[in-house]
Amino acid sequence: MEANKLLFVVERDVRLFFQYKFLIIMRAIWFVSQIALFGIIASRLVAVPDYFPYYVSGLSVMSLYSAAIFIGFDIYEEAEHGVFEYLLSLPVSRRQLVLGRSIGGGLRAFIYVGPLIAVSLYVIGAVNPLNFLLALFSLFLFAFGVSGFSITVAVMIKSSDRFDILMGVLDALIVRLSTAMYPLAYVTQANPLYGWIANFNPVTFASDLFRWGTGIEAIITLNNPLLPLLGVMLFFGVFMFLGTMIYDRRIEGGGWQ
Amino acid sequence: MAPIIRITDLTKKFGNVTAVDHLNLEVEEGEILGLLGPNGAGKTTTILMLATVIRPTDGTATVGEYDIRKNPEKVRGLLGIAFQEPKMLWVSTPWDIVNWHAKVCGLSTEERKRRVKEVLESLEMWEARHRNVHALSGGMRKRVEMAKVLIQRPKIAIVDEPTAQIDIVGKHRIWNMLTELRDEGSTIILATNELYEADVLSDRVGIIHRGKMLVCDTPKKLKDSILGGDIIDIQLEEAASPDIFQELKKFKDVVDVLQLKPFNLRIYLNKVEEVIPKIVNMLTKKDSPIVSLRMTEPSLDDVFVHYTGLTIEEAQKSGE
Ligand SMILES: Nc1ncnc2c1ncn2[C@@H]1O[C@H](COP(=O)(O)OP(=O)(O)OP(=O)(O)O)[C@@H](O)[C@H]1O
Ligand SMILES: [Mg+2]
Numbered sequence: 307m308e309a310n311k312l313l314f315v316v317e318r319d320v321r322l323f324f325q326y327k328f329l330i331i332m333r334a335i336w337f338v339s340q341i342a343l344f345g346i347i348a349s350r351l352v353a354v355p356d357y358f359p360y361y362v363s364g365l366s367v368m369s370l371y372s373a374a375i376f377i378g379f380d381i382y383e384e385a386e387h388g389v390f391e392y393l394l395s396l397p398v399s400r401r402q403l404v405l406g407r408s409i410g411g412g413l414r415a416f417i418y419v420g421p422l423i424a425v426s427l428y429v430i431g432a433v434n435p436l437n438f439l440l441a442l443f444s445l446f447l448f449a450f451g452v453s454g455f456s457i458t459v460a461v462m463i464k465s466s467d468r469f470d471i472l473m474g475v476l477d478a479l480i481v482r483l484s485t486a487m488y489p490l491a492y493v494t495q496a497n498p499l500y501g502w503i504a505n506f507n508p509v510t511f512a513s514d515l516f517r518w519g520t521g522i523e524a525i526i527t528l529n530n531p532l533l534p535l536l537g538v539m540l541f542f543g544v545f546m547f548l549g550t551m552i553y554d555r556r557i558e559g560g561g562w563q
Numbered sequence: 564m565a566p567i568i569r570i571t572d573l574t575k576k577f578g579n580v581t582a583v584d585h586l587n588l589e590v591e592e593g594e595i596l597g598l599l600g601p602n603g604a605g606k607t608t609t610i611l612m613l614a615t616v617i618r619p620t621d622g623t624a625t626v627g628e629y630d631i632r633k634n635p636e637k638v639r640g641l642l643g644i645a646f647q648e649p650k651m652l653w654v655s656t657p658w659d660i661v662n663w664h665a666k667v668c669g670l671s672t673e674e675r676k677r678r679v680k681e682v683l684e685s686l687e688m689w690e691a692r693h694r695n696v697h698a699l700s701g702g703m704r705k706r707v708e709m710a711k712v713l714i715q716r717p718k719i720a721i722v723d724e725p726t727a728q729i730d731i732v733g734k735h736r737i738w739n740m741l742t743e744l745r746d747e748g749s750t751i752i753l754a755t756n757e758l759y760e761a762d763v764l765s766d767r768v769g770i771i772h773r774g775k776m777l778v779c780d781t782p783k784k785l786k787d788s789i790l791g792g793d794i795i796d797i798q799l800e801e802a803a804s805p806d807i808f809q810e811l812k813k814f815k816d817v818v819d820v821l822q823l824k825p826f827n828l829r830i831y832l833n834k835v836e837e838v839i840p841k842i843v844n845m846l847t848k849k850d851s852p853i854v855s856l857r858m859t860e861p862s863l864d865d866v867f868v869h870y871t872g873l874t875i876e877e878a879q880k881s882g883e
Contacts, residue, residue, distance in 0.1 A: 311667060325655070384652065387652055388650040391646065392646065395644050396668070399636045
């Protein structure tokens, strides 16, 4: 029964996302053009061998990240229509609600980005089944963590304008200070501090694991997938926990802008 | 039997606005309790606290055997609420909304399908069930909001202005459905500022004003409680002078005189048969011709006016 409720919460967020058809289509177009245009053209510029598959895999993680962030915007939409209060009145615990929504927010990002990833894998033509499963699993956790992160921040800020701006800035920082678009060695070369930060960045963990899992990492091989895996798990755990705490503390109907 | 809801000194402040002010109330199991009050009285705030959506500043309430502060989750398990403003995303459809609600509230698949259809049909929303919320009228959205609770049939149903924006046929249908729900054993809290609705539906009515519960009893007892079991409405040819006002108040059996409009007086009194001739005499002597004179029984309007000291019009304005 209780587990069912969690599933219903997850189901709701997944279904809701796919109601936004315009957004879905536009993002897919964006994704494809990033690969077909930017990826292909920029990899001619870059001296790193096989930059193209490197970029495509990083792009997949970036897309997953921004699709999972989307749930924070949903929360504002809900606050505006009072749906937030409705959800709070349901016979569902706050914990189930945050957990369900983080999972829902991550899962839908995954369902959405999944086919795009599959397309890009096909383009690259590289699959290593066993590692791939582990990588997939960690991408799942990563997506849940990002969506928990987004919920936490949305609930803390309570202002959709500020959230929008902050997420834009964070997106730039988090993605750029990671290995999504360039190998760690280059980041560190540019500035050791950047490298140090990128080392602890969940986007780095997810990108590295994905490349390791798909076997498309030609530049630096990840010998030990355990560390980024632990990193992703920690990221997921922290934001589930924080999300629940903050949801419970800060949440009340009203006070949203 | 112990009351199913016991509200003690419940208080909610929003900044320096005290929306609910040491409110006390007991609700018996199986009754429809009307919460009647003007705009801004604190009805919705009280309801949201009971539903554990917002936290009290002070005081508390028990619902079933659970305290809203200590066991909010258990409380929510007993409640179903239809909000004053329909709470729904515009991309959703009525069917999505009520179907998901029924699932989360634990209805079995078979029961859910049956009731969703039944209730949407009764509320004439079955045809429109796959339309997006943004394409529905205000009244239709309100119907969807009500449908959630009617499908759920919670132990305690809270409905906030359940028929606002709904046409007259719809109103009657919802009133019937709420009465049925009560007859099947649910307890209902009905917040409204429609006196008629409170009167026909409620077993007991609590009048709430500026966050306080002024009085709570059966509509009949409330009507009887205003001194002067009778009311006469007098329309004069010209505005009543203060002098006439004073004279009227002097009659032993006259309890209260209200000037509804410059030309209209409402007199609350006892022994109406004996007093009327005297009043007519007095007015004739004062050269103030009577246009019409009508005897009525007190309605909840009068109760409301009596306890809040406001006319309905004033009450509506005070909240704005
Ligand atoms: N979230 C909020 N923030 C600040 N003030 C609020 C908030 N909610 C309600 N209030 C104030 O609390 C008071 C009571 O409001 P409430 O909504 O409970 O009244 P009500 O009896 O339901 O009125 P209505 O008949 O208009 O629905 C009002 O003065 C209102 O302005
Ligand atoms: Mg209200």
